Amino acid sequence: MSTTRPAAERTPRRNPLSMLSGGTATVALLLAVVFAVIATQNPSFFEGPPLMSFARMAAPLVLLAIGQYFVIVSGEFDLSVGSLVGAQVVIAARLIDGDPSRTLPVLALMLVFGLVVGLVNGLVTTVLKVPSIITTLGTMLILFGAVRYWTGGAPTGELSEAFRLAGRGGIEGVPFLGQLPYALIIAAAATAGAVWLMRSSYGRSLMATGDNDVAAAFSGVRVWRVRTTAFVLSGLMASVAAVLIGGFSGVTAQVGDGLEFTAITAVVLGGVVLGGGRGTVVAAVLGALTVEALFTLFTQLYLPATIQPTVQGLIIIAAVAYASRRGDLRLPERLRRRPGHPTERPLGTSRR
Amino acid sequence: MHVPRVLLAGAAGLALVLSGCTGDASDGAADGNGADLTPEEEWFDQEEFDRQLAQRDIEPEGPEDEPWMQAIEPEWIDTSEWEFDDPGEATVCFSNASVSNPWRVTGFITMEQQVEALQEAGEIGDFQVSDASDDDNQQISDIQAFVDSGDCDAIIISPSTTATMTPAVETACESGVPVVVFDRGVNTDCAVTFIHPIGGYAYGADAAEFLVDSLEPGSRVLALRILPGVDSLEHRWAAAQTVFDDSDLEIIGYEFTDGDGAQIKDLVSQHLQRGAVDGIWMDAGDGAVAGLEAFEDAGQEYPVVSGEDELSFMRKWQEEELEAIAPVYSNFQWRTPVLAASMILQGEEVPEEWVLPQEAVTEETRDELLEVNSGMPSLHYARFGGEDLPGFPEAWEDR
Numbered sequence: 001m002s003t004t005r006p007a008a009e010r011t012p013r014r015n016p017l018s019m020l021s022g023g024t025a026t027v028a029l030l031l032a033v034v035f036a037v038i039a040t041q042n043p044s045f046f047e048g049p050p051l052m053s054f055a056r057m058a059a060p061l062v063l064l065a066i067g068q069y070f071v072i073v074s075g076e077f078d079l080s081v082g083s084l085v086g087a088q089v090v091i092a093a094r095l096i097d098g099d100p101s102r103t104l105p106v107l108a109l110m111l112v113f114g115l116v117v118g119l120v121n122g123l124v125t126t127v128l129k130v131p132s133i134i135t136t137l138g139t140m141l142i143l144f145g146a147v148r149y150w151t152g153g154a155p156t157g158e159l160s161e162a163f164r165l166a167g168r169g170g171i172e173g174v175p176f177l178g179q180l181p182y183a184l185i186i187a188a189a190a191t192a193g194a195v196w197l198m199r200s201s202y203g204r205s206l207m208a209t210g211d212n213d214v215a216a217a218f219s220g221v222r223v224w225r226v227r228t229t230a231f232v233l234s235g236l237m238a239s240v241a242a243v244l245i246g247g248f249s250g251v252t253a254q255v256g257d258g259l260e261f262t263a264i265t266a267v268v269l270g271g272v273v274l275g276g277g278r279g280t281v282v283a284a285v286l287g288a289l290t291v292e293a294l295f296t297l298f299t300q301l302y303l304p305a306t307i308q309p310t311v312q313g314l315i316i317i318a319a320v321a322y323a324s325r326r327g328d329l330r331l332p333e334r335l336r337r338r339p340g341h342p343t344e345r346p347l348g349t350s351r352r
Numbered sequence: 353m354h355v356p357r358v359l360l361a362g363a364a365g366l367a368l369v370l371s372g373c374t375g376d377a378s379d380g381a382a383d384g385n386g387a388d389l390t391p392e393e394e395w396f397d398q399e400e401f402d403r404q405l406a407q408r409d410i411e412p413e414g415p416e417d418e419p420w421m422q423a424i425e426p427e428w429i430d431t432s433e434w435e436f437d438d439p440g441e442a443t444v445c446f447s448n449a450s451v452s453n454p455w456r457v458t459g460f461i462t463m464e465q466q467v468e469a470l471q472e473a474g475e476i477g478d479f480q481v482s483d484a485s486d487d488d489n490q491q492i493s494d495i496q497a498f499v500d501s502g503d504c505d506a507i508i509i510s511p512s513t514t515a516t517m518t519p520a521v522e523t524a525c526e527s528g529v530p531v532v533v534f535d536r537g538v539n540t541d542c543a544v545t546f547i548h549p550i551g552g553y554a555y556g557a558d559a560a561e562f563l564v565d566s567l568e569p570g571s572r573v574l575a576l577r578i579l580p581g582v583d584s585l586e587h588r589w590a591a592a593q594t595v596f597d598d599s600d601l602e603i604i605g606y607e608f609t610d611g612d613g614a615q616i617k618d619l620v621s622q623h624l625q626r627g628a629v630d631g632i633w634m635d636a637g638d639g640a641v642a643g644l645e646a647f648e649d650a651g652q653e654y655p656v657v658s659g660e661d662e663l664s665f666m667r668k669w670q671e672e673e674l675e676a677i678a679p680v681y682s683n684f685q686w687r688t689p690v691l692a693a694s695m696i697l698q699g700e701e702v703p704e705e706w707v708l709p710q711e712a713v714t715e716e717t718r719d720e721l722l723e724v725n726s727g728m729p730s731l732h733y734a735r736f737g738g739e740d741l742p743g744f745p746e747a748w749e750d751r
Contacts, residue, residue, distance in 0.1 A: 042626055050625040053649070057618050154454035156729040156751055158664075168649065249613030249642040250664075253453055253731070257612065299622050305608040305615065306580060 024283040027270045031286055034293040041300040048177040052170070052184065056248065058292035059183035060085075060167075060241040064263035065270070065288035066194045066281060067237030070230040072267050075210040075276030076125060076132035078231060079260045080139035081238040084117055086256025087143045088242035093251040094150075094157040103162040110239050117143070118235020122228030132231075140260070154253045159246055167247020183244050190237065194281045206230060210276020258309070265312045266291045268319045291315070389597035391590035395583070401591060404553040412709045419709050420684040420737050421691065424550070426703030431544060434530040435699030436505060440474035442697050444690065445504035447494045449512035449536075450486040453611075453638075454662070454731035459686030461748055465741040466687045472742075475694045480504070488516040495520045499527040506693040508532045514539060514583065530696045534689045536584065545692050545702045549682035549710035552587030556635065558712040559588070559658030560595035562677040563631045566656045569600030571630035574623050576643060578611045578636055584681070588635045604629065613642035620646035631655050637662040637678065644668060661713050664730035666722055678713035684737025711735075 038045050045051065064081055071078040088110050095109070096102045121139055125132040170181040197203050205226045208216040213223045245255060270287025272279025294315075295308060407424050414422035436442045444467075451457050467479045480503070484491035491512050498504045507524045509531065511517035518539045524531045525542035534547035563573055575592065578585055589606070596603050604627075607619045616639040623629050624646060634640055637660025647654050654674050659665035661678045669676045685708050692702050713721060713734060721734040727749050738744055 044625060049650070050622075053621050053625070057614075057621075151751070154451070154457040154731055156731055158730050168645075245614055249617045249639070249645070251731075252611060252613040252639050252642070254610050254612040254638075255614065257610065296622065299607070299619060300626075302605055304580075305610070305619070 024271070024280050024286065027283050027286045027290060030269075031290045031293060034290055034297055038293065038297050038300060041297070048174075049179070052177050052179060052181055054292070054296060055184040055187075056167070056170075056181040057296075058289055059181070059187035060244040060248070061259075061262060061266060061288045061292055062187040062285050063190055063237045063241040063244070064259060065266040065284045066190055067234035067241075068260075068263040068267045069194070069270075069272055069279070069281050069284035070206065070233045071132070072264070072272055072274060073210045073276055073279060074206050074227050074230040075213065076227060076230070077136060077264070077274075078121065078234045079133065079136040080117065080121060080143065081234060081241075081263055082256045082259035082261070083140040083143040084114065084235065084238045084256070085242040085245060085259055087147045088113065088239055089159075089246040089251055089255045090147050090151060090155040092163065092242070092246055093155055093159050096157065096160050096163060098158040098160060100160040100162050103160050107163070107243065110242060111236065114235040114239030114242075115232055116235070118232035118238075119228065121235070122231030125231065126224035126227050155251050155255075157251070159251060163243070164247040164250070167244040167249075169247075183248070186240065186244065190240070191281070191285050194285075198281050202226070202229070207277060210278075212277070261309075261312060262291060263288070265315050265319075268316050268323075271319070271323055273323055274320060389593045389603065391593045392586075395586035396590040396594070400551075401553045401557075401594065404551045404591075405557055407550045407707060408554050408558075408710070412707075418740075419682070419711075419735075420687040422709050423703045424707040424709065426706065428701040429544070429704045431530065431696045431702060432699045434506075434544070434696050436697040439476060439694060439697045441477045442505040443478040443480060443503050444476050444506045444508065444693050444697075445480045445498045446482070446508040446689075447491055447498065447510070448481060448483045449491060449510050450483060452486050455681070455683060455733055457751065458731075458733045458736050458748065459683050461751060462684065462736055462738040462741070463686040463690055465738055465743040465747050466690045468743065469741055470690060470694050476690070476697065478503075479690075484512055486512055488512050491517060492520040495524050499523060504529055506530045506532065506697055508534070508689045508693055509538075509543075510535045510689075511538050512536075530693070532689045532692050532696070534685060541704075544696055545704060545706050547685060547688045547692060547706040547708065549680075549685055549708045551710070552584045552681075553591040554710055555679045555681055556588030556591030557595050558679040559633055559677060560592040562658055562712075563633055563656055564595060564599040564601060566675055567601060567631050570602060571656075572602045572604050572628055573631040573633055574604045574620070574629050575606035575633045576609050576616060576619070576635070576639075577606050578638065579608055585635045592633055592635075601631070609639065611636065611638035613639040615639075617642040617646045617649075621650060624650045624652060629655055632657045634658055634660070636660055637665045640665040641668050644672075644674070661721070661734040662730075663722070663725055663728055663732045663734060666713065666718060666734055667730065670718060670722060676715075678718070678734070680710055680712055680735050682708050682710045682737075683733040683735055684708070687737060 067081060068078055092106050092110055095106045117139060121136055124130050124135045166182050166186065170179040172179050174180045205216065205221045208219070209221055209223050209226050217223050266288035267284045268274065268287070269290055270279060270283035272284050294311065298308065410424050412422035412424045413426055448460065451460050467476070470476045482494035482497070484494055495509065498507055506529055509521055509524065511521065511533065514536060521531065521533060521538045522540050522542055531543040532545055532547065533543040537546055537548065567573070575589070577589055580586065604623065609616045609619060620629070620643045632643055632655045640657065640659035641664050644654060644657065654672060656675045658677050658679060661680045666678055668674065688706065688708060692706065695702050724739055725732060725734050727745050729749065729751065732748060736748065738748065
């Protein structure tokens with residue numbers, strides 16, 4: 001890192017990119033290690049069909065991680081996505097009720113519903129100035145309770161086969177892979193879209209907002225709009241994830257439970273710093289794959305699924321601790337870009 | 353600062369590899385986590401196990417077409433001390449643990465319909481309900497509120513947990529009104545009657561015995577469990593362990609699923625990648641269909657499977673002509689407490705411990721039950737026992 005520093009001072013905008021790619025490399029390495037351990041347990045894992053079934057299982061988490069990434073990188077949280085996924089699947093099952101002709105209208109409704117929930121989250125956070133952890137905690141409880149109330153406590157109805165195609169089906173007869181799941185294609189497209197978006201001017205505004213929203217506002221970013229859009233994107237991603245999850249396994253009462261924390265775990269594992277401003281979307285996606293691979297590994301090792309929350313908790317703490325260790329190195333650098341802060345200036349000067 | 357980073361990453365990698373190695377070792381010795389077929393002492397009572405298995409074959413007393421009024425080996429007790437002058441004016445209060453799963457939702461609808469029928473017949477008056485959302489503290493205060501209000505002439509309790517709720521049930525008893533407890537029990541016999549189906553051991557054994565009878569020796573069976581530590585579910589697994597222990601089946605292992613379809617499908621898919629699965633034992637039917645879909649998606653033949661009398665599973669069973677059984681935790685038990693309360697208020701005798709029949713759905717009884725429930729949603733339970741109530745079938749269809 002120290003070798004890149006002089007260069008960074010000359011072209012400040014390069015600096016974030018170089019340190020972020022470091023985070024991406026870390027999570028990619030971790031993913032490779034987890035995959036390697038899985039391979040020792042289950043050599044057939046890397047034959048086509050098992051790998052595709054892993055991809056199908058991981059796709060919804062990838063989407064949720066992308067959505068969560070937008071929100072976290074802008075300096076906020078979205079705790080409502082798990083509840084939103086659950087609500088979407090339950091609503092879809094009840095409205096479709098096994099009738100294939102209602103599939104498309106209900107899909108459209110789900111997307112709109114996701115966008116509206118995201119918009120409400122965003123506006124409450126930015127306009128009413130409610131901290132997002134509270135806003136989305138509230139949305140999570142509201143959705144959870146409303147769906148319980150609406151269904152009388154447990155879901156009813158049934159999804160149509162057409163609805164389930166995206167989460168369950170795929171393109172048949174692909175050499176080696178057997179079946180190429182639609183879920184994988186959707187997740188890959190979403191990843192590509194997210195990478196493109198982060199390279200656009202919106203992505204730069206989002207990153208700047210998360211890094212320092214005051215500075216971003218001074219430089220002409222409409223912070224409230226950028227953040228609200230991040231929540232809307234998260235709601236959209238949750239809707240698509242709901243289509244995939246509902247398609248994958250049908251409707252059960254527990255669908256969506258705890259997904260928000262799995263998504264946050266994935267994003268944090270990808271080295272995206274809570275509080276915003278740092279991390280790449282590719283790292284978040286790799287984080288999602290790593291979390292899913294870890295869960296797969298636990299199954300291979302016959303660890304009970306009940307230990308998963310514990311592991312998630314350890315990952316969150318370890319990943320943040322690790323990231324902040326890296327942050328120690330850079331903190332003075334970052335502070336030097338904000339002159340005028342009396343307590344920070346001496347530190348920066350002494351480092352020079 | 354570079355060194356610690358590398359060290360950290362290295363340590364993480366090493367930990368993973370090591371965990372892989374230890375996993376290997378234990379796999380070699382025991383092939384998974386299910387090979388231990390000795391039930392945990394905490395969850396296994398040989399005497400109770402034997403009693404439940406015997407109760408399955410005892411002809412219950414009571415009308416044959418009303419299983420919710422039947423009782424196995426009842427000891428009738430006198431309730432004349434509770435007789436109410438005008439039962440049509442009596443307020444019955446119900447403290448519900450929750451309606452947090454489809455089984456409880458189905459049961460609660462049946463109970464409400466039974467209440468309406470009794471109210472129309474003038475056999476009970478007002479019916480007050482509190483729902484504790486699976487929270488012990490909430491239920492304790494719910495019961496206290498019933499007692500403090502002084503409005504209740506009979507209190508029905510469906511406890512959320514056994515030990516914690518015992519003092520609350522005692523409080524209700526001490527208030528001087530008759531108390532009816534059903535579903536999960538408590539550690540006191542102060543209630544006038546305790547209503548429950550035969551129990552978890554019988555459920556788990558029904559399922560396990562079917563797998564043992566239907567599968568060739570040496571067949572591989574995967575057990576799917578919802579979560580640990582819940583007595584009714586632990587009893588089912590303990591009974592299955594006991595039955596499997598005496599058999600020649602190979603139990604691959606058990607997995608906790610939270611009853612979540614996505615998890616079930618993922619877990620079953622992973623087991624299928626690593627070897628044949630000939631049979632699936634489940635401690636509850638939630639998500640059974642998702643488990644079967646894993647076989648479809650892997651292009652493999654369906655296993656012999658034990659589910660539950662939940663309609664999504666029973667319909668799949670019929671459509672695909674599976675070799676299956678649906679053990680039952682009698683949902684119609686939700687009717688009985690209201691009927692018992694009204695009997696007590698009229699001074700009629702009730703069984704001290706009211707053991708309801710609990711008969712698994714087999715291939716012979718399946719089609720008839722599906723016929724009766726044809727309009728019902730997929731998360732409805734076939735043996736809900738409300739076919740003769742005035743709200744049938746709309747009340748259960750439009751939930």
